[in-house]
Amino acid sequence: MLVAISMKVITLHTRTTTEELFSHLQQNLNQLFKEQRQVDIDLQIFQADEAIEIAIPQLYEGSLFQIAINGEELWITRSEHYVDDVNSLAIESILNELFDDLSKDEGTDLVQEG
Numbered sequence: 001m002l003v004a005i006s007m008k009v010i011t012l013h014t015r016t017t018t019e020e021l022f023s024h025l026q027q028n029l030n031q032l033f034k035e036q037r038q039v040d041i042d043l044q045i046f047q048a049d050e051a052i053e054i055a056i057p058q059l060y061e062g063s064l065f066q067i068a069i070n071g072e073e074l075w076i077t078r079s080e081h082y083v084d085d086v087n088s089l090a091i092e093s094i095l096n097e098l099f100d101d102l103s104k105d106e107g108t109d110l111v112q113e114g
Helices: 018-037 086-102
Strands: 005-011 044-048 051-055 063-070 073-079 109-113
Touching: 018 044, 018 051, 018 063, 018 086, 063 086, 073 086
Parallel strands: none
Antiparallel strands: 005 073, 005 109, 044 051, 051 063, 063 073
């Protein structure tokens, strides 16, 4: 569970399910992270209730990101303890690319960040 959080809301302009998002992240996030960071670190991606959480338990306590779907919006919370951390920034960058993939050429919009 995230203790201190920062929230970001992104509109996908298309509907997706938690299962579709989870599958997309499972198939792509670890590989892209390892390629971008040139490290052998495994991200844990798991479903918790109606959300998806991303963690690196060998390096950080708790989850780095939690993603919930609300209609066409993704509500992304991230641990404020690691917002400026290089691994967290890399994951966030990759997530943005993967969200664009899910938008099916409609693009994404940042609705809120804070």
